[in-house]
Amino acid sequence: NAGVTQTPKFQVLKTGQSMTLQCAQDMNHEYMSWYRQDPGMGLRLIHYSVGAGITDQGEVPNGYNVSRSTTEDFPLRLLSAAPSQTSVYFCASSDTLLGNTEAFFGQGTRLTVV
Amino acid sequence: KNEVEQSPQNLTAQEGEFITINCSYSVGISALHWLQQHPGGGIVSLFMLSSGKKKHGRLIATINIQEKHSSLHITASHPRDSAVYICAVRSETSGSRLTFGEGTQLTVNP
Numbered sequence: 001n002a003g004v005t006q007t008p009k010f011q012v013l014k015t016g017q018s019m020t021l022q023c024a025q026d027m028n029h030e031y032m033s034w035y036r037q038d039p040g041m042g043l044r045l046i047h048y049s050v051g052a053g054i055t056d057q058g059e060v061p062n063g064y065n066v067s068r069s070t071t072e073d074f075p076l077r078l079l080s081a082a083p084s085q086t087s088v089y090f091c092a093s094s095d096t097l098l099g100n101t102e103a104f105f106g107q108g109t110r111l112t113v114v
Numbered sequence: 115k116n117e118v119e120q121s122p123q124n125l126t127a128q129e130g131e132f133i134t135i136n137c138s139y140s141v142g143i144s145a146l147h148w149l150q151q152h153p154g155g156g157i158v159s160l161f162m163l164s165s166g167k168k169k170h171g172r173l174i175a176t177i178n179i180q181e182k183h184s185s186l187h188i189t190a191s192h193p194r195d196s197a198v199y200i201c202a203v204r205s206e207t208s209g210s211r212l213t214f215g216e217g218t219q220l221t222v223n224p
Contacts, residue, residue, distance in 0.1 A: 031209075031210040033210075033211075033212075035214075040216065041216060042116070042118065042200070042202075042213075042214035042215050042216045042217065043200070043202075043212075043214040044214075045211060045212075048210075048211065050209070050210070058211075090156070090157060092157075092212075094210055096209065096210045101162070102147075102159045102162050103147060103149075103159055103162075103202075103212065104159070105149075105156050105157040105158070105159075106156060107155065107156035108155075108156050108157075
């Protein structure tokens with residue numbers, strides 16, 4: 001049981017480049033989400049999904065796109081990278097159908113935009 | 115004011131000491147999570163609680179719903195406990211969405 005798998009672990013981008021952060025979970029969880037973690041701040045929600053085909057914006061969605069074509073996968077796309085998107089990104093999942101349940105996190109992606 | 119406030123922000127202890135990290139929140143919640151993040155590593159869930167107290171090994175988490183306050187205690191602390199400890203809440207109206215505190219950096223010296 002792999003839990004939440006997030007790739008890549010590290011990435012350096014030039015301003016204006018695009019890329020996709022991958023996130024997959026094998027626990028059949030309905031709820032998946034992407035967060036960014038910046039110094040001096042708590043994790044902030046970028047986008048989330050409550051099931052396949054359903055996505056919604058979080059606190060800081062600008063510059064990011066998501067899709068949820070399957071229950072397992074929830075990729076995060078940076079459309080045109082900016083230095084302000086330098087951050088550590090975490091994907092998480094939980095099972096909403098059982099009410100309040102444990103959240104599972106990926107290992108994180110450290111992204112630097114130069 | 116953040117919905118979730120943690121204290122202290124930084125904590126240094128000697129091995130063997132009893133440690134307490136506090137979390138206060140301002141909204142009605144359905145659950146509170148304590149998470150641990152090691153340097154360069156991912157985030158793991160330590161506890162999820164909605165009332166009372168939970169214990170796992172040397173870790174104890176308590177919550178007082180009326181006072182909107184939770185504490186994480188570590189007994190007989192060890193250098194391997196050094197990590198960032200994060201409090202997160204699910205509000206009554208936000209479904210599965212979590213709101214996070216800024217974290218408490220704990221360093222335990224040998």
